[in-house]
Amino acid sequence: MKLPPLVPGTLIRRYKRFLADVTLDTGETITAHCANPGAMLGLNEPGNRVWLSKSDNPKRKLAYSWELVEVNGTLVGINTSMPNKLAEEAIEAGRIAELTGYASLRREVKYGQNSRIDILLEDDQKPLTYVEVKNVHLMRQPGLAEFPDSVTARGAKHLVELGDMAEQGHRAVMLYLVQYPGTQRFTLADDIDPKYAAALDIAKGRGVETLCYGCDISPEAITLSYQLDIDI
Structure with missing residues (x-):
């Protein structure tokens, strides 16, 4: 399955299960949707490299969605949809x-x-x-x-x-x-x-x-x- 163009960044924190603050490589800090209800043990450590998709739907409250995280050099998919x-x-x-x-x-x-x-x-x-x-x-x-x-x-x-x-x-x-x-x-x-x-x-x-x-x-x-x- 092809992914849309992804935006790299660094995880600041994941909170309230479905929210994640991320600093993009551009220096901008945004809040992304985290489509994962689980504990994400070992995946949601601050400082981890993450990849986000960005929606062009103007009605979405959060434009970015968290798709991948890098752990010990391995990309892991965290989007449960x-x-x-x-x-x-x-x-x-x-x-x-x-x-x-x-x-x-x-x-x-x-x-x-x-x-x-x-x-x-x-x-x-x-x-x-x-x-x-x-x-x-x-x-x-x-x-x-x-x-x-x-x-x-x-x-x-x-x-x-x-x-x-x-x-x-x-x-x-x-x-x-x-x-x-x-x-x-x-x-x-x-x-x-x-x-x-x-x-x-x-x-x-x-x-x-x-x-x-x-x-x-x-x-x-x-x-x-x-x-x-x-x-x-």
Whole structure:
């Protein structure tokens, strides 16, 4: 996925979850929108190099959005609105082998209890396939990606609803998309949210599949490109 032209800067602070003060390379200090509800452990340190997109919509309160952060020389994607688009692009390009061969793909389809599935795959010769996508950007040990980075009751609810779909005879897939290049393995951060870990264990017992894919990232593009081993 191509990114819009990005503006580099230095992080001053991230606060109120969705706000970040940044000093641009031009010397100007601005407040950017941070589309990430998580704790962003290890990513929101003052002084980190960041890359922002800028909207030309005059009605937006904040023109800039935080997209990438550099950690130890690695660019990490922190925008949690990106993974659904990345997954859609990868599925349509055939880069996720387990999710190929469907006639159609739809986004944000209503299902469950007042929820929307991230991706619904449909084909007359296959069961309906419900795909929930989660952004992963936590790495506390070299090469090991973890989810979640904060408590997510909403994420646990999604696992229950995926389990419901599996028990109804559909296919249900939990896709973890890692926007932290250089990772080889994925696991759950059960010390951060043990209830989510328990919910996934139950969901797997009900027939929910788990997949994990990583990305290559540059200031110009983010591309889903390789599969990670899952240690759960």
